[in-house]
Amino acid sequence: MNSLLEVVYYFNLAGSVVTQGRDLNEVMEILEEKGSNQLKIEDILPLFPDFETIDQFKKPIIKSLENYNDRLTVLRTEMNDASKSIDDIRDDLAKYRTRCVATIDSNAACSLCEQALMLQSTFYIFACGHYFHGDCLFSYVRRLMKRNDANTLNETNR
Incomplete structure (x- = not known):
């Protein structure tokens, strides 16, 4: 019932x-x-x-x-x-948010553009040992995404 x-x-x-x-x-x-x-x-x-x-x-x-x-x-x-x-x-x-998990060498380079990591204020360090400038990582990920997802990502990061 x-x-x-x-x-x-x-x-x-x-x-x-x-x-x-x-x-x-x-x-x-x-x-x-x-x-x-x-x-x-x-x-x-x-x-x-x-x-x-x-x-x-x-x-x-x-x-x-x-x-x-x-x-x-x-x-x-x-x-x-x-x-x-x-x-x-x-x-x-x-x-x-404020936690620093790793120490890096001052001449560490971005794994994508190979420029000095310290040139940009935003960078990402992964446990595997790769370092990325924030802009480089964002551009790389955006290229791998579908167009609609990339547009959404662009809008959220404005």
């Missing part, structure tokens, strides 16, 4: 139980026995006549509020965990 059909089925079931004169506790118990978590107490309340006493609604309302509170607690914990993870990632990124 799809979700909408289930809701309609359980709503009709609850309506027929209410017309039999049963109270809210009994209706909720029957729905729980049937394995329905589709209907909440606020869905069933309009089925009851206006002259019902509030006492019979107390227990199911408290249970419903406790369920909402439990769900909110879980969501709050998940949000705190996600927020902490984001903060950790930001800290890591900040560390790695």
